[in-house]
Amino acid sequence: MAEILTYIEIEENNVLEASYALISGIKKANNETVSGVIVLHPEFILNDEIKNNLKKFGLDKLYILKSDKPFFDKNEEPFLISGLIKNVNPEIFILLSTTAGREIAPVIASILDTGLTADCTKIEIEKEEDKYKLISTRPTFGGKLMASIICKKYPQMATVRVGTFKKEEINNETMETVEFNFPSIMNLKSEIITYKKDEKNEFINFQNAKMVFAGGLGLKNKENFEKLKLLCEKTGAIMGATRKAVDKGLVDKKYQIGQTGSSTTPEIYVAFGISGAIHHIMGMENSKKIIAINSDKNAPIFKYSDIGYIEDAAKVLDELLNSLN
Ligand SMILES: Cc1cc2nc3c(=O)[nH]c(=O)nc-3n(C[C@H](O)[C@H](O)[C@H](O)COP(=O)(O)OP(=O)(O)OC[C@H]3O[C@@H](n4cnc5c(N)ncnc54)[C@H](O)[C@@H]3O)c2cc1C
Incomplete structure (x- = not known):
């Protein structure tokens, strides 16, 4: 069955509010099955509250990816997600155009040899027979024109600006959960042995700012x-x-x-x-x-x-x- 996959972003041991908005916005606009992929790092606890929230905001299927490394290596994430995509073949994969989304989306598109429309302000999904067509709209020419872009390869990928979708309760009755334990498959040029928090460059949480x-x-x-x-x-x-x-x-x-x-x-x-x-x-x-x-x-x-x-x-x-x- 054709699938719309979203990337669920983790920030400071919680799911980013904008990820819930992405899921509920896509679900509400299309009423199709929406799945999401979350990549777990050792410090993150995927508790029932988070799972219930994902269901509440319209997620039908949750793919949980785990690496077998003791430390979370951000460089590995695109490879893990590409591995999942090769397994489940979603027709569409949408991420947020946050720092993380911007970092991993082009790498995934390159691994999967598909197209990516970045920084979209509007997403439309049409159904042609049993295939999805993603129409991604973004400003171009310094904001003077809006371009609607269609990708001819699969999965059709886009990153969407935070704020494009509003978080709304959908209240799904069920949400299927599938776990994948991927071994570290690729030879990264570097390996994280230990890590230390950079206190000076402490992360600013703009997502929930009033x-x-x-x-x-x-x-x-x-x-x-x-x-x-x-x-x-x-x-x-x-x-x-x-x-x-x-x-x-x-x-x-x-x-x-x-x-x-x-x-x-x-x-x-x-x-x-x-x-x-x-x-x-x-x-x-x-x-x-x-x-x-x-x-x-x-x-x-x-x-x-x-x-x-x-x-x-x-x-x-x-x-x-x-x-x-
Ligand atoms: C690829 C690319 C990516 C970029 N990414 C970003 C980005 O992420 N974020 C970003 O911000 N920019 C980004 N920029 C830069 C962007 O194009 C602008 O140059 C920048 O946003 C301008 O910053 P500014 O408004 O502080 O400065 P200016 O454009 O120089 O404006 C200063 C303003 O202050 C006003 N002013 C002067 N004196 C006073 C005063 N006493 N009281 C009140 N107002 C006064 C002036 O009238 C003027 O409007 C990017 C550029 C490129 C090419």
Whole structure:
């Protein structure tokens, strides 16, 4: 039977909220069987709560992949998933365009010699006789045009931006579980013997953020980014940044939002001194309310904003901090 396979992403010992949204969005739009693959690493406990959630958000079949290595080697993951795909032959395989999704999807597409449409903002699945046709839509020419792309090889693969689908309860009655224990089949050039957490580059969880306050080059200096951080601490927001601010050394790379950074879909996104380049917009355009502060009334960010202030971003930042004292 034809199958639609999704990649279930793990983040800090939990399933990423956006993975639940991906499953329920595909299920709701198509009412077809949706399966998911999860790759377990030794520290992750796939408990009943997670399994129940996967069922609740519409998963019909769960493939659990385990490596026989004592440490989880991210380099191995695409090979394990490709092994599964060769076994179960799904017609479609969809991942999120998160950092992990972007890393593994091209490797899997290459191993399986198929096509991949990256960073999609819309996914449609048509059924022609008993075959699925995936129509993946994504912006092109710097966001001026939308391209709908069809892949002629199988599995048809796409990565989808976080926020494309909303998490909705489907409440499946059953969910089949299939376990695969793959031996380490390939000769990786490197092997992980031990690992140590990089405390400095601690992961920023943008996926569940309610508020994100992000700064761009319009914030000018490190001191203002420190103030932005303080404002975030005081309000419970998560700090974000543009690539230019990162490249100028004003803020750590881990805060970058956009095409080559993280994606986020908070209730409120406040942009301090951000121009609104498409590469940045791609990571935050699905936020519920966007508020922009920019001194240039023609800044593109205002086209994407619900509320715009033509103001000095640093001045607004100071006023907000003062109001909280
Ligand atoms: C392949 C590729 C991938 C990329 N990926 C990313 C990505 O993931 N994330 C990302 O962010 N960018 C990314 N970029 C870069 C992107 O194209 C933009 O260059 C970047 O987003 C611009 O950052 P910015 O808005 O901080 O700076 P600028 O574009 O320089 O804008 C600064 C803004 O600040 C305003 N300003 C100036 N002074 C003040 C003031 N006193 N008060 C208020 N406003 C003020 C200006 O009017 C201007 O609008 C990528 C680019 C490429 C080519």
